Amino acid sequence: MTVLSVSDFSVTLQNRGVIHDVSFDIGPGEFVGLIGANGAGKTTLMRAILGLLPHGGLSSLAQLPQAARAGHAAWMPQMREIAWPITVQSVVMLGRIPHLGTLQKPGADDIRQIEAALARMDLTEMRHRPATQLSGGEQARVLIARALAQDTPLLLADEPIAGLDPAHQIATMQTFAALAQQGKSLLVSLHDLGLAARHCTRLILLGNGTMVGDGTPEEVLSPETLAQVFGITAWCQHTDQGFVYQPLDVIR
Amino acid sequence: MIRLLLPLSLAVAVLFGVSLLIGPARIGLADSLRALMAGGDSPIALVMREIRLPRALLAVMIGASLGLAGAAMQGYLRNPLAEPGLIGVSGSAALGAVIAIQTGFAASFFLGLPLAALSGALLAVLLVMALVGPRGTSLTLILAGIAVSALAAALTSLVLNLSPNPFAASEIVFWMMGSLEDRSMTHVWLAAPFMGLGLALLSTLGRGLDALTLGEDAAQAMGIHVSRLRLQLVFGTACVVGAGTAVAGAIGFVGLVVPHILRPFVGAHPSRLLWASALGGAVMVLAADIATRVVLPDRDLKLGVLTALVGAPLFLHLILKLRKERL
Numbered sequence: 001m002t003v004l005s006v007s008d009f010s011v012t013l014q015n016r017g018v019i020h021d022v023s024f025d026i027g028p029g030e031f032v033g034l035i036g037a038n039g040a041g042k043t044t045l046m047r048a049i050l051g052l053l054p055h056g057g058l059s060s061l062a063q064l065p066q067a068a069r070a071g072h073a074a075w076m077p078q079m080r081e082i083a084w085p086i087t088v089q090s091v092v093m094l095g096r097i098p099h100l101g102t103l104q105k106p107g108a109d110d111i112r113q114i115e116a117a118l119a120r121m122d123l124t125e126m127r128h129r130p131a132t133q134l135s136g137g138e139q140a141r142v143l144i145a146r147a148l149a150q151d152t153p154l155l156l157a158d159e160p161i162a163g164l165d166p167a168h169q170i171a172t173m174q175t176f177a178a179l180a181q182q183g184k185s186l187l188v189s190l191h192d193l194g195l196a197a198r199h200c201t202r203l204i205l206l207g208n209g210t211m212v213g214d215g216t217p218e219e220v221l222s223p224e225t226l227a228q229v230f231g232i233t234a235w236c237q238h239t240d241q242g243f244v245y246q247p248l249d250v251i252r
Numbered sequence: 253m254i255r256l257l258l259p260l261s262l263a264v265a266v267l268f269g270v271s272l273l274i275g276p277a278r279i280g281l282a283d284s285l286r287a288l289m290a291g292g293d294s295p296i297a298l299v300m301r302e303i304r305l306p307r308a309l310l311a312v313m314i315g316a317s318l319g320l321a322g323a324a325m326q327g328y329l330r331n332p333l334a335e336p337g338l339i340g341v342s343g344s345a346a347l348g349a350v351i352a353i354q355t356g357f358a359a360s361f362f363l364g365l366p367l368a369a370l371s372g373a374l375l376a377v378l379l380v381m382a383l384v385g386p387r388g389t390s391l392t393l394i395l396a397g398i399a400v401s402a403l404a405a406a407l408t409s410l411v412l413n414l415s416p417n418p419f420a421a422s423e424i425v426f427w428m429m430g431s432l433e434d435r436s437m438t439h440v441w442l443a444a445p446f447m448g449l450g451l452a453l454l455s456t457l458g459r460g461l462d463a464l465t466l467g468e469d470a471a472q473a474m475g476i477h478v479s480r481l482r483l484q485l486v487f488g489t490a491c492v493v494g495a496g497t498a499v500a501g502a503i504g505f506v507g508l509v510v511p512h513i514l515r516p517f518v519g520a521h522p523s524r525l526l527w528a529s530a531l532g533g534a535v536m537v538l539a540a541d542i543a544t545r546v547v548l549p550d551r552d553l554k555l556g557v558l559t560a561l562v563g564a565p566l567f568l569h570l571i572l573k574l575r576k577e578r579l
Binding site for chain 1: 330456459462463464465466467469470472473474475476477515519520521522
């Protein structure tokens with residue numbers, strides 16, 4: 001059983017092939033980290049998988065009708081946009097929109113989901129503050145909570161932990177890992193290879209618009225691939241604290 | 253929510269009543285109400301039913317339309333400076349009217365002017381939608397709107413420029429200031445279907461506009477058909493603004509200022525702002541139209557001039573307040 005199936009996937013923007021030959025399946029309980037250098041096509045790939053961009057090949061998600069898609073996958077874009085000074089709680093409440101019929105008011109189940117999302121992202125105390133007055137990192141947590149409140153089998157997030165403080169970066173990754181253990185699936189792009197190696201169950205590495213690695217963090221983050229794709233060296237070791245990965249130097 | 257809607261509805265009702273009771277014909281309160289209810293052929297009944305009632309009705313309809321369209325436009329573009337005229341409809345409706353006045357079509361046929369204005373609005377909306385295309389974004393909508401507005405303004409100037417008849421030119425200038433004076437029930441019946449359709453299209457946008465708070469991508473991923481929403485918004489706005497401009501001329505600042513003032517009272521929710529702004533717009537236009545009759549009763553003060561006179565300083569005040577908050 002797969003939650004997301006992508007095959008022979010390609011994206012062409014303004015006559016330039018941005019993504020080509022991407023195929024992978026994501027099953028329940030997988031926490032997949034999408035990594036790659038700037039401009040490798042991570043955002044484009046995720047948006048196209050969601051059906052937000054024209055594409056070639058197959059994405060099981062983009063094939064669904066739009067309403068069903070919103071029930072199957074939640075999406076946190078990289079642009080952290082909150083246009084109006086609505087309260088934190090109201091932003092999170094927006095995540096329930098796909099579950100509400102026209103003119104239907106949020107019910108007990110919706111309230112429960114919102115409370116859970118607020119608690120998970122450590123937002124309960126600031127729930128009544130206007131979201132636009134929060135710091136960038138706090139806004140990111142609000143938007144993650146919004147995506148969690150959508151309560152979908154699959155969550156796609158584009159650099160959700162960029163700009164968060166270390167404690168909240170780790171807490172967010174642990175939240176994602178816990179969701180995966182409950183059987184949900186996640187596809188999350190990120191740049192912090194240390195956190196990716198430690199918390200993701202699987203990594204997909206993009207380079208020049210195509211997949212150059214897919215497997216466990218140890219398989220993907222091999223010294224050869226690192227040198228080739230990122231141009232860096234790193235120290236990695238299995239310790240009694242788990243798998244530790246620390247980037248060291250740029251290869252010139 | 254109720255705490256805001258109740259006083260606004262009350263204000264609309266009170267101002268509607270006041271609007272019915274004010275006019276150059278000095279009629280007593282009891283007489284005018286009796287004449288309005290009973291009808292008949294008396295001169296008082298005629299004044300009430302054929303002059304004051306359409307005037308008050310149009311003020312409510314146009315105010316509500318501008319307020320609702322302004323709130324929807326600001327919600328869609330996620331910009332508090334957006335206003336219904338942004339998509340070029342009011343400018344093009346004005347162009348249609350100006351051409352009708354200039355060519356004499358307006359004088360030769362009773363509904364010539366409003367129908368020409370409506371045609372202008374329709375052309376504008378088709379042009380804007382063609383320019384935006386099916387995969388357009390809010391930015392392309394703004395650009396298309398500016399292009400169409402600029403073209404309409406240029407053509408309006410051209411008509412004025414080439415006008416051989418100074419009377420037509422001055423009539424055009426006065427018409428463009430916007431007024432509700434001497435409108436009849438025919439104007440109400442002409443505007444009503446368009447406004448009804450437009451209000452129906454705009455009032456269902458609430459949930460989509462709420463979702464758009466987080467951007468177009470996020471809204472789409474929440475199951476909102478953003479391109480359908482845009483189509484509904486543009487056609488709804490074109491219906492209400494086109495019909496409003498057709499019967500009353502250009503009335504500015506209502507769609508810009510009213511949503512801005514009411515936003516803090518609805519917790520900034522775009523959906524709740526829709527109805528609040530509709531009521532607020534009705535309040536503003538009713539009040540301004542009453543003021544044109546009270547302030548300078550003999551000088552034919554134009555409604556559009558007054559809304560701009562009141563709206564601009566109000567807007568300046570809001571900007572100063574915003575600047576203080578940002579510091």
